[in-house]
Amino acid sequence: MTSPRSRPTVFDVARSAQVSIATVSRVLNGRAVADQALVARVRSAARELGYRPNTVARDFRHGVTRTIGVIVPDLANPFFPDVVKGLADDVTEGDHRLLIADCGEDPDEELRLVGELSGRCDGIVLCSPRMSAENLAAVAGWGIPLVCTNRELDGLPFGTVGVDSAIGMAQAVEHLAALGHRDIGYLAGPTTSWSDRGRRAGLHSAAEQCGVSVSVTLAGSTSDAGYQALPDLLRRNVTAVLAFNDLVALGALARLRELGLDVPTALSVVGFDDLPVAAFLGPPLTTVIVPKHELGRRAGAMLRQLLVDGAIARQERLPSSLVVRESTGPPRPRPAG
Template sequence: MSASRPASQPGRATIATVAEAAGVSIATVSRVMTGSSAVKPELAERVHEAATRLAYRPSRAARGLALGSMRNIGVILPDLTNAYFFDVVNEMHRGAAQCGYRMLVADSSGDPAEELDTAMDLLSQVDGLVLLSSRIPTAGLKQLARNPAPTVLINRVELGIDLPMIAVDNFTATMQLCSRLAQLGHRRAVYIGGSELAWQNRERWRAVQSSSAFGIEATQVTADGTVEGAYAVVQQALAHDPTVLICFNDLSAIGVLSALRDAGVRVPADVSVTGFDDIVLARHVVPRLTTVTTPRAELGRRGWELMQAMLDGGERPDSPPALEARVVVRDSTGPAR
């Protein structure tokens, strides 16, 4: 009695059973499944008919090896819980899907060593790698730049790194925000910082320091860019008697608003608060948050265009100019007390 698999058991067929049912070799089935034009049409039709009848689904990994492409793009970001990253990744996913790629997303928890280890692991499973708001030291970035797989930096600009990169002009936008605050009479500011490893944090703090040109004296209190992290440092920030708290991002600002409310401090009557990024919640907290709108969807689209150019042509494209962000004034800022 034959021990072969009955054709009535869908989903368990192998390339060998398809070859047997179609009366062809395994190599022929492989060529048909990878879209090779070297197979006679009548044989290809027999293979497709057998594969359909047996509910055969070829291994994506095996198909990728045969084609020399996994059709996967790796994306590493520092915090999956941060709503800011969704629009960026979603737009990249849209472009990747249209080109027949899927995205493998990994969270590095903002740890540079973990991010580099994850990147090196992913390189064996993907055709290209996107580093979003990367914390990897420059030496690690140079190591990735020597790898043949394309790598793109989003939300970070580093001189001397042979990688295509795209970012938002954080410095100019923060300077414009500080100019608005100076016009409201603010002279004492505390910057609630994000991770010291984040390029965006360094750019925003550099701009806040430069706002001395507007007469603003600023002090930095370090947090981590999260709601809870910012909440925890508000009392430390208030010890500097600021008239405005300039927060690294909107999540930080939401934590600050919560802490000020618990402490009985009125916003903006007693102290003004600003954020950065303009996530959805920024328009729905009370008071509504003055912030900076960043073009997240465009950032994702431009990032995918850089990746696609390397996948198609194999050469590193020139990095485009930094994208413009704009200040949005809402209810959380007012005249200095």
């Protein structure tokens, strides 16, 4: 019984094509070779033998890892897997792979991870980074090819791909105003969140235009945060609640069920992000669609371009849009005073 054939080497290709090893190397690495018939002979021999270059060894010699580092605040947050999937779909087209790290919503750990991954990866994507503006500016000065999602800082040499949250939030306010709501509440996200600042801007601008009063209470980004923060807004007699994200909205819905308050009869609820579960809740959640997969794909494409030609960093913003489901309706008439 014969043993399986070993993987063909550059020596096998050279022997089959009747050329030197140096010539095989020049042809397969895309270097200029004047004799095109010779080029065709080498490529034909490599194809017939099933030869594949050892990219690991080649990349090591050139200081290339073909690995993209990705740092996310919380892998348990269902927002980020879609972003990472978009990244993966893009970078694999460029023969890269992802190395994913979770900083656990800790800005100091996030900074440490950037330092650690910078020695192992060709470039890094920071998803919704939590670190301070000062630390982000410092990281930008380290010379690491870097792209951020959902975080913009003017004057720094890295690319950003974000979502224009103000558009979707304004649509949500206009929808509630059209239903007759005049007192609405906002379960705000983390104080360090760039996305939250955009949502607040859209909220207050649209509320002023629609003649709607807004009450804001700090919640956070988790379902427990929404559950804990909701009673503060109920004490302010709002008729509708907008949540920083769908997870916060889920917590608010749980609290309302516990209190025996029907949605949307007693209170309308609007989320943000359109997580896969949002359409299957009881009631299905009115929310703002964020193009999560496209966000990741654009970030990957931007970083790959940066690695290829050192393109000047740029900012891109993707639109958000409201999807109306069954968690919003007209406000309950208030008793006459």
